[in-house]
Amino acid sequence: MEEPRNPTDAQPPAPEPEPPESLEAIVPKRRLWPVFAVIGLALAAAGFFVFRSLTATDPLRILVAIDLDGYWWEGSQPAARLADELSAELAELGFDPVKGGDPKVMKALESAQDPKLAAKALGAGFIIEARLAPEVVEHPVKEGYFELRVDAPVTLTFLEKGTSTEGRLRGYSGATKKDRALALLADSMASQALDAVIAQLMDHPSVREITEGSDIKLLERLQPARTFLKSRAAELGRASDTYTSRAREVEADEQGRVTFLSHPAAEDLLVGASEGGYFVKTADVSVFFSVHSKQLVRSEALETVAWRPLDQKAAPTTDPGAPKPMWRGYHVYSYPSSQRDGDRVALVEDLFGWAKTITTVDRSGQEKRVRIDPEHRFVDPRLAPGGKFVAAYDRPAPGAPADLMVLETDGGKEVFGLHTENQSLGGFTWLDEERLAFVYVPEAEADEARHLALVDVSKQPLSIERPFKAKPEEDLRYPAASRDGAKLVCVVDGGEPGIAVIDTATWTRKVYAVEGRAEWPTFSPDAARVAFVAQGPGSTDIAVLTLATGEVKKLTQGTAEEGVPHFSADGKRVLFEVRYRDPVFPRKRWVSRIASAAVEP
Numbered sequence: 001m002e003e004p005r006n007p008t009d010a011q012p013p014a015p016e017p018e019p020p021e022s023l024e025a026i027v028p029k030r031r032l033w034p035v036f037a038v039i040g041l042a043l044a045a046a047g048f049f050v051f052r053s054l055t056a057t058d059p060l061r062i063l064v065a066i067d068l069d070g071y072w073w074e075g076s077q078p079a080a081r082l083a084d085e086l087s088a089e090l091a092e093l094g095f096d097p098v099k100g101g102d103p104k105v106m107k108a109l110e111s112a113q114d115p116k117l118a119a120k121a122l123g124a125g126f127i128i129e130a131r132l133a134p135e136v137v138e139h140p141v142k143e144g145y146f147e148l149r150v151d152a153p154v155t156l157t158f159l160e161k162g163t164s165t166e167g168r169l170r171g172y173s174g175a176t177k178k179d180r181a182l183a184l185l186a187d188s189m190a191s192q193a194l195d196a197v198i199a200q201l202m203d204h205p206s207v208r209e210i211t212e213g214s215d216i217k218l219l220e221r222l223q224p225a226r227t228f229l230k231s232r233a234a235e236l237g238r239a240s241d242t243y244t245s246r247a248r249e250v251e252a253d254e255q256g257r258v259t260f261l262s263h264p265a266a267e268d269l270l271v272g273a274s275e276g277g278y279f280v281k282t283a284d285v286s287v288f289f290s291v292h293s294k295q296l297v298r299s300e301a302l303e304t305v306a307w308r309p310l311d312q313k314a315a316p317t318t319d320p321g322a323p324k325p326m327w328r329g330y331h332v333y334s335y336p337s338s339q340r341d342g343d344r345v346a347l348v349e350d351l352f353g354w355a356k357t358i359t360t361v362d363r364s365g366q367e368k369r370v371r372i373d374p375e376h377r378f379v380d381p382r383l384a385p386g387g388k389f390v391a392a393y394d395r396p397a398p399g400a401p402a403d404l405m406v407l408e409t410d411g412g413k414e415v416f417g418l419h420t421e422n423q424s425l426g427g428f429t430w431l432d433e434e435r436l437a438f439v440y441v442p443e444a445e446a447d448e449a450r451h452l453a454l455v456d457v458s459k460q461p462l463s464i465e466r467p468f469k470a471k472p473e474e475d476l477r478y479p480a481a482s483r484d485g486a487k488l489v490c491v492v493d494g495g496e497p498g499i500a501v502i503d504t505a506t507w508t509r510k511v512y513a514v515e516g517r518a519e520w521p522t523f524s525p526d527a528a529r530v531a532f533v534a535q536g537p538g539s540t541d542i543a544v545l546t547l548a549t550g551e552v553k554k555l556t557q558g559t560a561e562e563g564v565p566h567f568s569a570d571g572k573r574v575l576f577e578v579r580y581r582d583p584v585f586p587r588k589r590w591v592s593r594i595a596s597a598a599v600e601p
Helices: 029-055 077-092 103-111 115-121 178-203 204-210 216-221 223-253
Strands: 058-068 124-132 135-139 147-157 163-175 258-260 267-276 277-282 284-289 296-300 303-309 327-329 344-350 356-362 367-373 377-383 389-395 404-410 415-417 426-432 434-439 451-456 466-471 473-482 488-495 496-502 509-512 517-523 530-536 539-546 552-554 561-568 575-583 591-599
Touching: 058 077, 058 115, 058 204, 077 178, 077 473, 103 115, 103 284, 124 178, 124 284, 135 530, 147 178, 178 204, 178 223, 178 284, 204 216, 223 258, 223 284, 223 296, 223 575, 223 591, 267 561, 267 575, 296 389, 327 344, 344 389, 356 377, 367 404, 377 426, 389 415, 389 426, 404 434, 415 434, 426 517, 434 473, 434 530, 473 517, 488 517, 496 517, 496 530, 517 561, 530 561, 539 575
Parallel strands: 058 124, 539 561
Antiparallel strands: 124 147, 135 147, 147 163, 258 591, 267 277, 277 303, 284 296, 303 327, 344 356, 356 367, 377 389, 389 404, 404 415, 426 434, 434 451, 451 466, 473 488, 488 496, 496 509, 517 530, 530 539, 539 552, 561 575, 575 591
């Protein structure tokens, strides 16, 4: 057996070889070129991937290029505000919006002749573009007030192929300074812009390739967007179905006797009727799903006053093909009214709380502000036949008693004013082009009986006549005149309740008993019938009283609230409002739809 060596007997280590003088000592000369080729290919590949990473189109990278007083990289503060908010929403969903702050990014944006070229240079897969050139309405109030209105297309473009889809941005804002109004407009546009493009963005093949692929990291990155889009589709579908379902229930209650003219989510108020159609005030909303609250929210459109043909169902005013309205603005205060023998409407315009106006507008859109006041509150303006005068209630301050006021529509001169300390004004109506009839209790009336009074506003000095006096225990409400001024109709409460028709030549009356409580009486064009609201236990219906026979027929029998009847110009139908709680936003809003029912000959 071999004995183990003693450590002291170990062999000394072999000497280290001398280092080669050159690479040739290891590799023969004829074999050096493959090595250099491999190194060159590796460097080229690395360079290509670096270049590719800097310039390749990334479908998740998006440039927001919305021009609002310029682009954000040009120094526009409103555009930057909008882009920051929209970019934050996109980033929350997993996308990579192009952001400022990097000198290379800013150089690419500032030097490019077109935002699309800059987006390509920055490797963006998509660009969101819009040019918002707000209509500026400078309202004539003491401190100055700027209202901005926007209605413009927004496009989502896939840069690799240049294909685009288009949505729409609509909105408004107001402030005492234009810069502040622009900032508020920017805030309101960001979420609307996301809502306009997100479905098309997620449905694009380049993004679907990711969401339908197997890259775990990318799938996780876009999971918020996938969840948001799924919830958005479900909630918007639910809202649409809910509006449609509730509308069908309301329509079914009427058993085919009523024609509905407004869309299922409308908030329409009936202003009046004219030849072939009717006037309506709208307050439409758009429903969208908020990326922040993950709930349905409302985007309120500007209110409008419009004329609509009687034989057509109306689309929302926010639809691209909707006809141009007569008037559009922030808010109409109280009910407008239409001229009994013409095509003009009188309305009270709310200038964002800074002032109220009495405004007239015709079907061509020609409007005139008869009076503007920052303190007074005007209510229920009514044009005289012929359009020379407009009457309205006038409250000098919030909560103050209402006075009765008549203005000339040309120039706004006040020609009549009535102040009552006993707050007894009970409605008014124009008898003809110059005579106004109104209900009130004279200050010196010992028994506090109500009178129907007349004033001819064309005569000076003015004189109030009192040709009709009600019984002391009676209340007179809702006076309305026939087209020729020969009759007045009003509701009588107490004493002999019902609907009273008064002959304005003899000032004698006939009272027609009706079941329940009556409201809003109005004459047919020939003054042979009176349409009114019949209030019963838990419901309101539209009914028609035939004066020759005293017969009352109900035109409706629905469970919704029905009101504000007006005869069509030919007298063959009665138009009215049908109101019920908004089924999607029940604590915030009412649905109000215009409908009509035929009147039997």
